[in-house]
Every structure is written in structure tokens, then in C-alpha cells.
Amino acid sequence: MHLFLADDDSLPFLVDELRRSAPEATLREIEGLGVMGDMELGGLLPAFARQTLPHVVETQAASINAWADRIIDSIAGIFPDDQPWRLHLWPQYGEGKAGMNRCDLIRAALAERLKKKRRYLLRSLVESEAAIDEQTSLVQCVLTSPETGWLSTAIAPLPYRHRSIISAFPQGEIPWAEDKSAPSRAFAKLVESEQRLGRWIERGQTCVDLGASPGSWTYVAVQRGAHVIAVDRSELREDLMRSPLVRFEIADAFKYKPPQTVDWLVCDVIAAPQRSIDLLLEWLREKRMRNFVVTIKFRGQDEYHLLDALKREVPPRCAEFHLKRLCANKNEACAFGSV
Numbered sequence: 001m002h003l004f005l006a007d008d009d010s011l012p013f014l015v016d017e018l019r020r021s022a023p024e025a026t027l028r029e030i031e032g033l034g035v036m037g038d039m040e041l042g043g044l045l046p047a048f049a050r051q052t053l054p055h056v057v058e059t060q061a062a063s064i065n066a067w068a069d070r071i072i073d074s075i076a077g078i079f080p081d082d083q084p085w086r087l088h089l090w091p092q093y094g095e096g097k098a099g100m101n102r103c104d105l106i107r108a109a110l111a112e113r114l115k116k117k118r119r120y121l122l123r124s125l126v127e128s129e130a131a132i133d134e135q136t137s138l139v140q141c142v143l144t145s146p147e148t149g150w151l152s153t154a155i156a157p158l159p160y161r162h163r164s165i166i167s168a169f170p171q172g173e174i175p176w177a178e179d180k181s182a183p184s185r186a187f188a189k190l191v192e193s194e195q196r197l198g199r200w201i202e203r204g205q206t207c208v209d210l211g212a213s214p215g216s217w218t219y220v221a222v223q224r225g226a227h228v229i230a231v232d233r234s235e236l237r238e239d240l241m242r243s244p245l246v247r248f249e250i251a252d253a254f255k256y257k258p259p260q261t262v263d264w265l266v267c268d269v270i271a272a273p274q275r276s277i278d279l280l281l282e283w284l285r286e287k288r289m290r291n292f293v294v295t296i297k298f299r300g301q302d303e304y305h306l307l308d309a310l311k312r313e314v315p316p317r318c319a320e321f322h323l324k325r326l327c328a329n330k331n332e333a334c335a336f337g338s339v
């Protein structure tokens with residue numbers, strides 16, 4: 001069984017999404033947490049799941065030391081020797097700091113125990129939110145009360161293989177990026193997509209920004225030193241219009257074609273979801289970009305099934321593909337990846 005985490009407001013949509021992707025699977029909602037399912041993980045791209053806990057086991061432990069033991073028992077002799085592993089441990093109960101404190105104490109008890117026995121496991125425990133590589137294993141443990149919870153151990157290379165649904169960020173949560181100088185808060189969507197992809201727009205790269213005004217996504221690319229062709233019907237903020245790195249074009253985003261393959265297509269155009277989906281598929285078919293971040297904006301709650309076409313058609317054309325309702329998204333999802 002796998003556990004897919006979702007915000008409470010996304011839960012019904014995640015259930016629908018999983019049902020469409022895996023009609024044979026048995027699904028069970030876990031209140032306040034997410035959905036359990038017994039499907040194959042391969043090819044699954046649930047946009048409404050923040051994080052996946054593969055092969056999760058319901059766990060009870062009466063004390064802090066017992067929690068530490070449960071975690072050690074789940075990995076000792078199982079994780080490859082001397083290869084890195086990470087631990088995501090968090091509470092999902094009560095108000096205030098009691099749960100956080102308990103998790104800190106469990107971490108300390110775990111370190112103490114490993115210091116005495118199996119020191120090699122302590123040496124290879126890594127604290128990082130960098131993209132997960134092929135060698136890295138992952139333990140996820142969520143406490144739903146002081147004495148109950150769910151424990152998932154994913155042995156390398158499973159977390160890497162399923163990196164589009166197993167996040168390097170605990171619970172799959174990324175705080176909204178802050179930058180008061182950006183033209184709008186929309187810049188946080190592009191930054192979050194880069195973080196999830198583990199790939200950033202770089203100095204000297206070329207970028208097409210479709211639906212660019214007022215310019216937050218262009219602003220991010222310019223900050224990174226990239227050259228941007230910004231396409232919109234309205235101009236960008238004045239400083240961006242003057243930037244030597246920006247070429248502004250008044251054009252229809254859906255008709256624009258770049259003169260040659262660009263490093264990044266970024267597109268946040270306001271349009272019916274099917275139009276943005278078709279645009280992404282056309283750019284992929286024509287091999288016009290090497291990386292992409294495209295927002296799909298919904299007009300209500302009955303269009304989410306349109307994402308299924310992306311789940312079918314994009315992965316065969318990409319080295320990496322993520323489809324997520326981002327922490328920084330409202331009624332949107334973001335499709336991002338590398339060709």
C-alpha cells in the first residue's frame with residue numbers, strides 16, 4: 001500500500017485522479033492525511049498528491065525510544081551499506097509544538113542508538129532537500145498521535161525512479177518564495193517548479209516567457225542571467241522592458257514560434273486549460289525547448305480530468321516530467337520537466 005498526501009481541500013480531487021489512473025486499485029481515505037492505494041507506482045502522476053509514502057506500514061510505538069527502534073528496524077540490514085539515506089519525520093496531530101518536540105526527541109534517540117550500534121547508518125544519514133539521486137534511500141515517518149503513525153521505507157533507487165511523485169522536500173511542502181522586488185507573487189510558482197525539478201534557469205541560457213506581463217517569471221530568468229523573449233499583449237514592468245536581457249514581443253502566445261530551440265519554455269498565460277495543454281504538446285512535438293514550466297489554469301473544479309492527456313502524452317517525450325498542484329498554485333496545476 002502507498003500513501004499519497006494531500007491538503008484537505010484537494011483530497012476529493014486526488015481520489016478522483018487516482019481512480020481514473022488506476023481503476024482496479026483499492027483506495028482508502030485517511031482523514032487529515034491523504035489516500036491509501038495499492039496500485040503500481042510506475043506511470044502514476046497524481047497532480048493533487050503533495051508527497052508519496054511508498055509501501056507504507058501502519059505503526060505503533062509506546063515511547064520515543066520505541067519510535068527510534070521502529071525506524072532502525074525498518075532499515076538495518078535493508079538499506080545498502082554506506083549509501084546515503086534521508087529521514088522525513090513529522091507530526092500530523094494536535095496544535096502547538098508537542099508533536100514537533102516529540103519528533104525532535106525521536107531524531108535524537110535515533111542518533112544516540114545508531115552511535116552505539118550501526119554507526120555506519122548514522123554516517124550515511126544526510127539532511128538535504130537537494131534532488132534525490134540514484135543512491136539515496138528515504139524513510140518517511142508521520143506521527144498521527146504520540147503513539148501511532150505510518151512508516152515508509154524506500155530503498156534506493158526507488159525514490160529516484162519515482163522522483164516525480166516522491167519529493168525531496170518533507171511532506172512535499174515548499175514554502176512560498178519571498179521577493180518584494182518581483183513584479184508580483186506569481187514568481188513563486190516558477191521558483192517552486194525549479195526547486196522540485198532540481199534544475200534552475202542559468203546564466204546565458206535562452207528562455208521564452210509566454211503570457212509574460214507584468215513580468216515576474218521574466219524577472220526570475222533575468223536574475224539568473226538568462227536571455228528572455230517575453231511574449232504578451234501588455235508590456236512588462238518598465239525596468240524589465242529596459243533590460244538588455246529582455247526582448248519584448250507583442251504577439252499571440254499560441255501562435256509564437258521561437259527562431260530556434262530554446263533552453264526554457266515558461267508559460268503562465270491565462271487561457272482555457274485545454275489550450276495550455278495543447279500548446280505544451282505542440283512545443284514538445286516540435287522539440288522547441290529543452291526544459292519547460294507551464295501553468296494549467298482551471299475555471300472551476302470539473303476540468304481536472306483534462307490533465308490525463310498530459311500524463312499519457314508527455315512522459316514518452318521527456319527525460320523528466322512532473323505534474324503538480326504547487327504549494328504556490330491556486331486553482332492551477334503546473335507541468336514542468338526536461339525534454
Ligand SMILES: C[S@@+](CC[C@H](N)C(=O)[O-])C[C@H]1O[C@@H](n2cnc3c(N)ncnc32)[C@H](O)[C@@H]1O
Pocket residue numbers: 183184186187210211212213214215216217218231232233234251252253254268269270271
Ligand atoms: C497570469 S498573467 C502572467 C503573469 C506572469 N507570469 C508574471 O509572473 O508576471 C497572464 C498573462 O497572459 C497574457 N495573455 C493571455 N492571453 C494571451 C495570448 N493569447 N497571447 C499573449 N499573452 C496572453 C495576459 O495578457 C497576462 O499578462
